[in-house]
Amino acid sequence: MADKRDYYEVLGLKKGATDEEIKKAYRQAAKANHPDLHPGDKAAEARFKEANEAYAVLSDPDKKAKYDQFGFAGVDPSYGAGAGGFTGDFGDLGDIFGDIFGGFGGFGGFGGARQQNRTGPRRGENLRVRLAISFEEAAFGCKKDINVTKVDPCLDCKGTGCAPGTTPEVCPDCRGSGTVMRQQRTPFGMMQSTGPCPKCGGTGRIIHSPCAKCRGAGSIRAQRKLNVSIPAGIDDGETVSLRGQGNAGANGGPAGDLLVTVQVRPSPTFRRDGTNLYTTASISFVQAALGTEIQVPTLDGEVSLNIPEGTQTGSVFRLRGKGVPSLRTGLKGDQFVTVDLTTPKNMNRRQKELLQEFADIAGEKTGGKKKKRF
Numbered sequence: 001m002a003d004k005r006d007y008y009e010v011l012g013l014k015k016g017a018t019d020e021e022i023k024k025a026y027r028q029a030a031k032a033n034h035p036d037l038h039p040g041d042k043a044a045e046a047r048f049k050e051a052n053e054a055y056a057v058l059s060d061p062d063k064k065a066k067y068d069q070f071g072f073a074g075v076d077p078s079y080g081a082g083a084g085g086f087t088g089d090f091g092d093l094g095d096i097f098g099d100i101f102g103g104f105g106g107f108g109g110f111g112g113a114r115q116q117n118r119t120g121p122r123r124g125e126n127l128r129v130r131l132a133i134s135f136e137e138a139a140f141g142c143k144k145d146i147n148v149t150k151v152d153p154c155l156d157c158k159g160t161g162c163a164p165g166t167t168p169e170v171c172p173d174c175r176g177s178g179t180v181m182r183q184q185r186t187p188f189g190m191m192q193s194t195g196p197c198p199k200c201g202g203t204g205r206i207i208h209s210p211c212a213k214c215r216g217a218g219s220i221r222a223q224r225k226l227n228v229s230i231p232a233g234i235d236d237g238e239t240v241s242l243r244g245q246g247n248a249g250a251n252g253g254p255a256g257d258l259l260v261t262v263q264v265r266p267s268p269t270f271r272r273d274g275t276n277l278y279t280t281a282s283i284s285f286v287q288a289a290l291g292t293e294i295q296v297p298t299l300d301g302e303v304s305l306n307i308p309e310g311t312q313t314g315s316v317f318r319l320r321g322k323g324v325p326s327l328r329t330g331l332k333g334d335q336f337v338t339v340d341l342t343t344p345k346n347m348n349r350r351q352k353e354l355l356q357e358f359a360d361i362a363g364e365k366t367g368g369k370k371k372k373r374f
């Protein structure tokens, strides 16, 4: 027991500290040394356990009274010192984690995110890129390589920012919290405000020997080639979100997302509206009158379309399931073919005779003046 530090000393307190002071000091120590924020850092882990043990005793009025009177002999020293810590009965555990994790991810539900919390895990920023793809690539989906400049965790120091074999020092000014209290005299009296700690820049730690690769930042900005999958049916201006492919988070926070907004190049053949496609087919008025079968282009290649006799110009035919799949349901829309009638030009004598006969039978007047040529 000779090498054990006094519980008050562990938390940076004097004997006789109030419950509120004990709680606050523990909170700062736990925040500064939490193993999740210092992966593989044995010294931080030891300090974290030490703080847990101290708090387990000092937060319990009964144990605290015994410790105050008899020292370590008054309490079971193994209490709360087990591997992993947090074996004690912490009524305000959620409260404390709420502080440490600031409402992020896995510990959701514990309090709200705090703007002032600069030392807790922070999610990385989202990256936004634009990607031009062809009409067909949008309809069928595609895989594309894109180059992005993004912030990745530094592999040399595993994101700690420290040279190999070294650990950061907990900032003595803010005791690792990253924030300091300031007092200002104002006409209304003394005003208290908190702000980022100037000594450590709000990080809560001081790196004495920074990692050579990232110069202590823990992350590096680098060009990366990413292979992204664009789902079938995406439309112009829509965005694909690729989870965790954005910038690296800070202090163990998750990476942001990569948001890819597609620009779909127009097709010379198809016009698209939602999941439906629109095309036009030109036929002669004779074909329209007598009926015919034509080949029309679809995304799956040409298909036959039956044109019944007596079809009028502007008639629309539906090809079921020849549209684009819906992003949400995967169900394909339809293709609509609008028929456009053409009038024959430069007919030979025989063709004109036959048409004149047709008009005579129908009692239609013909014989317009020839169009003037300029």
Ligand SMILES: [Zn+2]
Residues within 6 Å of the ligand: 154, 155, 156, 157, 158, 159, 160, 161, 162, 211, 212, 213, 214, 215, 216, 217, 218, 219
């Ligand atoms: Zn590094």
Ligand SMILES: [Zn+2]
Residues within 6 Å of the ligand: 171, 172, 173, 174, 175, 176, 177, 178, 179, 197, 198, 199, 200, 201, 202, 203, 204, 205
């Ligand atoms: Zn500081």
